[in-house]
Amino acid sequence: MKAIVQMASEQVLNRKEYIATQITSEQNKNYPTELKDKTDELFPLRVELVTIYAKSLALREEEAEKSIEAWGVETGRMCARLETTLDSMLGEVPHYRKYIGEVLKEVAIEQQIGIEELYELISKLDHAMNLVVYYFSVPFVEYQTNLLEQSRNEILELSAPVVPIMEGVAVLPLIGTIDTYRAKLIMEESLNQSVRLRLNYFVLDLSGVPIVDTFVIQQLFQIIEALRLVGVEARISGIKPEIALSVVKLDISFKMVNTYSTLKQALADLVIQC
Template structure:
């Protein structure tokens, strides 16, 4: 084990030089444009990674795994902030991994390691590199998914505002395509806020709706019933012919609703 520890210390002490030598060759396989700032960031990341791998030769497998997992999780989140597509980062991975292992093998042999010890070092590095890559990808995807959900929440909030137009009267303009996520946002976040606005009449305007299916139509009209139970008079406006057909297919009885061609007509009907 002593020769392996010497290699471990050598790799840690010379990590920067080794990484620069590897990157000089590896950059020839990169097809995307890399800025000087991105290159420097990549160099520092790889130096950290090499040191962690090298230090793992002095630790148990379990201990090395935990350290690499935590580092890879942070790395995945940082990559998600910089790159929209992780595939652009992964594309040269296979050839760069080969270059890396060839360099490590040469260093190990130069230090007089036996064939068995060289294989041990390579196997340890290969295992931890694969483990790190899996953790990085999972962290990247988790961060991007959270980002998408946050963006969708912002879009939902912007696309379904409650707009007061006069005392006791407000308009809820529905804009864009209405899907299950947006309906749930309406039910869970928009509807509960309406009573606090002291609204007696709410006009739900459909004129900005691009598309709606029968299931979603049923949910929308459920909102009407919920608001009715809260003592709020609900009016519908801007329901175009194609939306009317969807409502009919959903088996919803129009006769119990107050519907108008426009928001103005709905307001005029109130005669406040």
């Protein structure tokens, strides 16, 4: 059986370019917009993977897994950087099974091996493919997850822009919903910029906030209190009728905070005081 396995491995290696070409053709047809323009980058990776499969047939299970793991870590990240999709990449697996399986069938017929020997060959191939899927997918998903988190952080940083208006005065125009993560970011940015800019007054403008509920109000009061502790007086503008009604229904008092219906009114009042 060892000689048969070695022969099958060599036959697959001899046809690695052909198999990679066939898989490239199939994938470009199935995913023309995702993969066709990446053919030059993906083709050598496919040749390398066919090589991995061929060698895994002749290797002990532990050795094959180490080889596949090393390949998966590097190639998974590389394909993610190429902006392929996991769906399109995993869509290649049946093609490898098909074309490598054909080689194994030819070897079985030529060498007249029995069902048990053929089953053993196919089982080794299936095991290798399962390992490839796992070791490729993990770094691929990790890379994309980290990229999404980085993009999310960048977007959130842009969502808390502190704008200096005049000496000692800055405005934070809030747009969109406020969740726990964003509230924490707003708090940090408000305090850091207030100290850096040596502010006396800080205006939180709610004109672009669609919903003001108990959570948002609590977060606002925490920000106002934190600013007070560093010597900055916070004011709130953009109190629309619906926001005023929500505050009244929530039975929350803004008596200790200056509030304005528009940012223009808040700034006009500060100009007089400054």
